[in-house]
Amino acid sequence: MILDALSVLLLVLGLFFFVSGLLGLWRFPDTFARLHALTKADNLGLGLVMTGLLFQVPDVLWAIKFVLVWLLALVASAVNAHLIAVSLHRQQEGHDESA
Amino acid sequence: MNTVLLAVVVVLALVLLISLLIILSRARLTDRLLAVQLLGTLGVAILLVLAVVMQQRAFLDTALILVLLAVLVTAVFTHRQRGGKS
Numbered sequence: 173m174i175l176d177a178l179s180v181l182l183l184v185l186g187l188f189f190f191v192s193g194l195l196g197l198w199r200f201p202d203t204f205a206r207l208h209a210l211t212k213a214d215n216l217g218l219g220l221v222m223t224g225l226l227f228q229v230p231d232v233l234w235a236i237k238f239v240l241v242w243l244l245a246l247v248a249s250a251v252n253a254h255l256i257a258v259s260l261h262r263q264q265e266g267h268d269e270s271a
Numbered sequence: 272m273n274t275v276l277l278a279v280v281v282v283l284a285l286v287l288l289i290s291l292l293i294i295l296s297r298a299r300l301t302d303r304l305l306a307v308q309l310l311g312t313l314g315v316a317i318l319l320v321l322a323v324v325m326q327q328r329a330f331l332d333t334a335l336i337l338v339l340l341a342v343l344v345t346a347v348f349t350h351r352q353r354g355g356k357s
Contacts, residue, residue: 187279198293210305234331237331244338245315248342256301260301
């Protein structure tokens, strides 16, 4: 019962991060700021939802796989943010040189 | 507990719908890529919750593949952009 309560708490926290990331993506004026908001939502939202689900899994193998999914998502999100930031930086530099 | 998990799925699906609208409303490719990345993460989260609700381990494998494909989209697009520039 207390595990269920903990689970619900973590899931709600994760949803909060997802929704706030969405709001950031929707409202922030600059693309770099949007990237910042999105990365927080990705890492922390998915991490909290995954941790909340961790108390509901039937056996240990599931738990290991959940953590693996989250770790892979962390690496993917970091690579993604880096690629987008470098591409954006290069675009802006090119724009400044031509202007 | 399953009811709570299904409610979580519904909220995640709503967020996914709104981020699709964001993709439609943006003009720049980079902003669209950001929303696509959010789509990928939301899909993974939904798959994780559904795996627990339906007790199917196959959903976890799907989630792993979805993570990989979501980052590949960005890699391909930024690479193509750079190739076009230089």
